[in-house]
Amino acid sequence: MNMLIFHLTFLMILLQVVQGPFPRWWPSSKKRSGKSESQLENNEPKPSNIHTVTSEIYLSNKLKEAEQNQQMVVIEFFLTWYGPCKFIEPYFTGYAKRFPDVIFLMVDIDKQDKITNKYKIDVGSLPTFKFIKKRASESESIVETTIGTDKTDFAKKFYKMSEASIHVVIHDSYYAYLLNEAIKNGQLAVISFLSKECEHCKDITPFIEEYAKQHKDAIFIEVDVNELKYTADLYKVEEVPTFQFIKYEERKKVIGANKEDFKNTFKVLNELQ
Numbered sequence: 460m461n462m463l464i465f466h467l468t469f470l471m472i473l474l475q476v477v478q479g480p481f482p483r484w485w486p487s488s489k490k491r492s493g494k495s496e497s498q499l500e501n502n503e504p505k506p507s508n509i510h511t512v513t514s515e516i517y518l519s520n521k522l523k524e525a526e527q528n529q530q531m532v533v534i535e536f537f538l539t540w541y542g543p544c545k546f547i548e549p550y551f552t553g554y555a556k557r558f559p560d561v562i563f564l565m566v567d568i569d570k571q572d573k574i575t576n577k578y579k580i581d582v583g584s585l586p587t588f589k590f591i592k593k594r595a596s597e598s599e600s601i602v603e604t605t606i607g608t609d610k611t612d613f614a615k616k617f618y619k620m621s622e623a624s625i626h627v628v629i630h631d632s633y634y635a636y637l638l639n640e641a642i643k644n645g646q647l648a649v650i651s652f653l654s655k656e657c658e659h660c661k662d663i664t665p666f667i668e669e670y671a672k673q674h675k676d677a678i679f680i681e682v683d684v685n686e687l688k689y690t691a692d693l694y695k696v697e698e699v700p701t702f703q704f705i706k707y708e709e710r711k712k713v714i715g716a717n718k719e720d721f722k723n724t725f726k727v728l729n730e731l732q
Contacts, residue, residue, distance in 0.1 A: 508560075531620055533564070535563070535587075537567060544585055589602060611632045614636075625651075625668060626678070634680065648678045649680065659699070
């Protein structure tokens with residue numbers, strides 16, 4: 460556990476350094492996979508749930524659609540030429556790919572003055588993200604805001620609003636934050652190391668999702684081994700699916716899609732006081 464905390468502390472310090480708007484040297488997970496972020500941005504089409512806002516009416520219709528369908532909306536206010544906005548765009552797109560039921564809207568403040576003024580967006584505080592959700596029990600929509608390129612803050616607000624039972628991690632900094640929270644609060648952390656190409660991973664995912672809903676006292680984290688290679692290497696993940704259970708000084712690992720092994724390991728560690 461001491462070595463884990465050392466790696467975790469080192470990772471958090473390192474990622475604080477690269478949260479600035481122009482990190483040129485950091486080998487992101489996409490670069491480690493052989494593609495640069497700019498290549499991904501230019502060659503891959505945007506997910507169908509990302510929409511460019513063209514007018515106030517268009518925005519209003521999208522918000523009404525989301526309210527009717529009980530969907531969350533994430534609005535990015537940006538400038539096409541501004542460095543921090545260009546830096547965060549692959550991350551924004553990554554969330555849209557992972558969460559197709561969420562509506563992602565992009566507002567170019569150079570073209571949408573009225574919308575920018577309505578939401579009181581400061582040109583000096585870009586990118587700005589608004590997370591909006593109307594719950595059936597609430598009379599008004601709930602709105603959260605994050606400003607800048609802090610990926611951990613973006614993820615925290617996103618999951619707070621989405622109420623998802625599993626934290627799908629697409630950046631090392633948010634993983635480090637979650638594990639730190641689990642250690643600090645004495646919670647069991649369950650990390651699922653998966654791969655999109657793995658059939659056994661696909662088969663066991665619905666079971667993990669349901670288990671997470673039933674055990675909200677634990678923190679469930681999902682890691683794609685091809686995206687977060689540093690984290691996968693830290694836990695010496697050689698096969699998928701692999702499940703790492705961490706609580707206090709105890710660490711246990713389950714390799715493979717055996718549901719009984721998963722449940723038994725979860726029960727033993729979750730009962731630790």
